[in-house]
Amino acid sequence: MKEYLKLRSWIRLRFSYFFWGLFFMLLSALFNSVSLTAVVPLIDRVFSKKEIVLQKNLPPFLMAKGERFTALLNSFPPLVILKWLLLIIILLLLLKGFSTFYQVYFMRHFGQRAITDLRNRLYGHLQILSLDFFYQGRLGELMARITYDVGLLETAISEAISNLIFKFLTVLLYLFILFFISWKLAFFSLFVLPMLSFPILRIGRHLRKIALLLQKKMADLTTILQEKIGSIQIVKAFTAEEREKAIFSQENEKFFRLMLKQIKRISLLSPITEFLGAGGGAFLIYFGGKEVLSGRLSTGVFLLFLVALFSIISPIKGIATANAQIQAGASALPRIFEILEEKNEVVEKAMAKELPGLKEIEFSRLSFGYQKKEILKDINLKLKAGEAIGIVGSSGVGKTTLINLLLRFYDPTDGAILINGEDIKNFKLKSLREKIGLVTQEPILFNDTIRNNIAYGKPEAIEEEIKKAAKIANIHTFIETLEKGYETIIGERGARLSGGEKQRIAIARAILKNPPILVLDEATSNLDSESEKLVQEALSRIMKERTSLVIAHRLSTIRNVDLIIVLKDGRIEEQGTHQELINKKGLYYHFYQLQGEETG
Ligand SMILES: Nc1ncnc2c1ncn2[C@@H]1O[C@H](COP(=O)(O)OP(=O)(O)OP(=O)(O)O)[C@@H](O)[C@H]1O
Ligand SMILES: [Mg+2]
Known part of the structure; x- marks a missing residue:
């Protein structure tokens, strides 16, 4: 209890309903037992044709009244008693029915x-x-x-x-x-x-x-x-x-x-x-x-x-x-x-502020591990509003983890991420995440229409906006070829779409939200060169005029970014522009050569 x-x-808990239920419950039980008791005179007087006798163990003051009542009952002819008692029993049962209804309903x-x-x-x-x-x-x-x-x-x-x-x-x-x-x-x-x-x-x-x-x-x-x-x-x-x-x-x-x-x-x-x-x-x-x-x-x-x-x-x-x-x-x-x-690991401070206009994002002495194992160690990185940065590194090095931290899906174990010089923990979660458009590594779509999937971050968006976003994401033409167009239901997790189509819808979704910061986790999925080109085009279009963090598996995506960082063993191993890193002939150059061999 x-x-x-x-x-x-x-x-x-709405106890008033509970007590009304109790009230009708009492009534119902009462009507039930009284109607049951009414059977006694019926049997004794009508069926056995005897006088009704009172129990001898009543308290004295009831005894007198009870005797008068039984005398009255006995004075009626049995047929009258039969009629009236049956009527009373039926009436009582009707009342009981009502009370039972309200009792159950309220309870x-x-x-x-x-x-x-x-x-x-x-x-x-x-x-x-x-x-x-x-x-x-x-x-x-x-x-x-x-x-x-x-x-x-x-x-x-x-x-x-x-x-x-x-x-x-x-x-x-x-x-x-x-x-x-x-x-x-x-x-x-x-x-x-x-x-x-x-x-x-x-x-x-x-x-x-x-x-x-x-x-x-x-x-x-x-x-x-x-x-x-x-x-x-x-x-x-x-x-x-x-x-x-x-x-x-x-x-x-x-x-x-x-x-x-x-x-x-x-x-x-x-x-x-x-x-x-x-x-x-x-x-x-x-x-x-x-x-x-x-x-x-x-x-x-x-x-x-x-x-x-x-x-x-x-x-x-x-x-x-x-x-x-x-x-x-x-x-x-x-x-x-x-x-x-269950306590929330990522908590919003009581005094959290709105995030003002973006000037600069900084990763400062950032370290993080999911459990015991440290994934990212002492990451230091700065980017100004409008800049684009590319993140490269082998699988499992912690690229996705880095952006998970920026969105505050997790908090760093050491160091901090600063926006305009202030720890992102000081901002409201909503205000922070509103400023970021995220395209995840595996595009996640809901079992809903294409329109609603694109408009997920901005449900009030009008037709024109949605179409415009789809065009930028290079998916509009494809959607038009569908019988139901934007109203097509795409199946759970987007099961009825190709990898590239899903990705471009996810990009359209991020574009529609029109956030100042864009985070792209490029998928490794094997897009054919045609759809890869479409995705590439879409990406480069939306990276303009935005602060972008792009995790790239295809180095061609980030050829033109302002800065590329190469992660190794949780640390920044190299950084520079594409040309600088090529000239350096280090890890980036190594990746570049590998991809060159692959594609041609
Ligand atoms: N939720 C989690 N809990 C525990 N460990 C995790 C979790 N998510 C990722 N990891 C581990 O953290 C490490 C970094 O993962 P992350 O997803 O950041 O890699 P990545 O660089 O994005 O790799 P990829 O290029 O394959 O996407 C991996 O070893 C992974 O197994
Ligand atoms: Mg990843």
């Missing part, structure tokens, strides 16, 4: 509102978390937490808690009826209740453990699905279908076996309770029957007793189920809180 209350620190409103808010909270928090978080964890597990765990919580909050209260209330009312009729019989019959609850409690404990394991297994399955369906092309290309099928079916089988365990226990719950209940019931009918035969109890009252007793079984079972669901929800809660409590 403590866990559940902790929810309040993350979302606003579920309370729960669903909370869950919806929680999902928003979770998604919102994920948007804020640094890249690091997503790369270290398994995406599938994250998905499982947001779907499966939140689902468990949903059942707990929107059904189980109200069920628990309602069933508890019903049990109390029935208990009252039972004890009112005959405390001896009630006491006797309730002697079996502890016997009932013992096995149920035990099973409940097991169920909680199994629920936890099921969550884990579901996460495993989701991870496999995500990964392997997402990379289906590789699976097929390496003819690993059979192997993947086997791996999946193995995990699926484990889930199945665990599920069976759960099913076994859940389905054991009701027969066990029912059997024990029936055993107790037989005893009861024997003793109660003797009371009726001896005239100490009227048939109607005894029947009411039996009905109340049997009716108590179902809510008790309901309590057990609701309890199990609440436990399952409670086990999901810490996993949800874990995400919500």
Whole structure:
């Protein structure tokens, strides 16, 4: 319960709905038990044609009133009683129906509102978390937490808690009826209740453990699905279908076996309770029957007793189920809180400023490593607004890492990046990233129309702007050839486009945003010379009049930049213009020669 209350620190719980639900719940339980009691005079007066007698154990002040009331009832002819009581019972049940409706409606409103808010909270928090978080964890597990765990919580909050209260209330009312009729019989019959609850409690404990394991297994399955369906092309290309099928079916089988365990226990719950209940019931009918035969109890009252007793079984079972669901929800809660409590590695300072117009970018004594291993060491670099710089180096040397730091996807372990002489940590994240247009190494597109993909950084862009950006990126002509043009849906991750097309759409997206700083991580993907030329053209067009950082795998891209730096072992090994570096006959020259051989 403590866990559940902790929810309040993350979302606003609308308790007013909860209390209205409770109110109607009370009404519903009341109408139910009163309509049940109305059966007594019906049976005694109409079917057994006897006088209705009052229980002798009423307090004195009720006794007088009660006797007058029964006398009144007895004075009516049975037929009148039959008509009126049936009418009253129907009316009561109608009222009960209304109350039940509002009870369920309000309670579920309370729960669903909370869950919806929680999902928003979770998604919102994920948007804020640094890249690091997503790369270290398994995406599938994250998905499982947001779907499966939140689902468990949903059942707990929107059904189980109200069920628990309602069933508890019903049990109390029935208990009252039972004890009112005959405390001896009630006491006797309730002697079996502890016997009932013992096995149920035990099973409940097991169920909680199994629920936890099921969550884990579901996460495993989701991870496999995500990964392997997402990379289906590789699976097929390496003819690993059979192997993947086997791996999946193995995990699926484990889930199945665990599920069976759960099913076994859940389905054991009701027969066990029912059997024990029936055993107790037989005893009861024997003793109660003797009371009726001896005239100490009227048939109607005894029947009411039996009905109340049997009716108590179902809510008790309901309590057990609701309890199990609440436990399952409670086990999901810490996993949800874990995400919500996940700290952001890259934090924005409280006093962060807007980034003013760009004059200069400087990397100063910059060092960085993802975990222990140092990737970049003591990088010093300065570029003025309007300049273009090319970054070269062998694969894995840390080129992408360098620009990840500029966008503050990560923070340096030592040194700093300064803009206009001020640490970028002093600027608002939004303000910093707004100024940078990023074309990533692997173009990342959404499963949406081409138009929306290009306009992602500027949703309010008009038709003309979008087309203009596409033209600069050399992709407009291609888009026009498509049947639906800019409205073409491009499939997940742009699956229906070629590498070059994706890249040029990503470039158009960066252009449309019209940022003062441009960061291009040129892809190594093998573009044919035609599309390479198109991409090259697009790049050189947009690098004009902007401050650009270009990671180049094809050295021709950066032939005309102001400065080229060559990274080796995390340090700047060489720097200079293209011609200077060629003359130097160092590492750059070496790369240049290699590429020369490749292309011709
Ligand atoms: N999120 C990460 N966590 C841990 N290590 C990482 C992470 N991203 C990259 N690395 C490692 O950091 C090193 C530098 O990676 P980076 O992506 O910067 O290389 P790169 O120079 O861009 O290479 P390429 O030319 O192949 O794109 C690599 O050894 C890589 O394995
Ligand atoms: Mg890279």
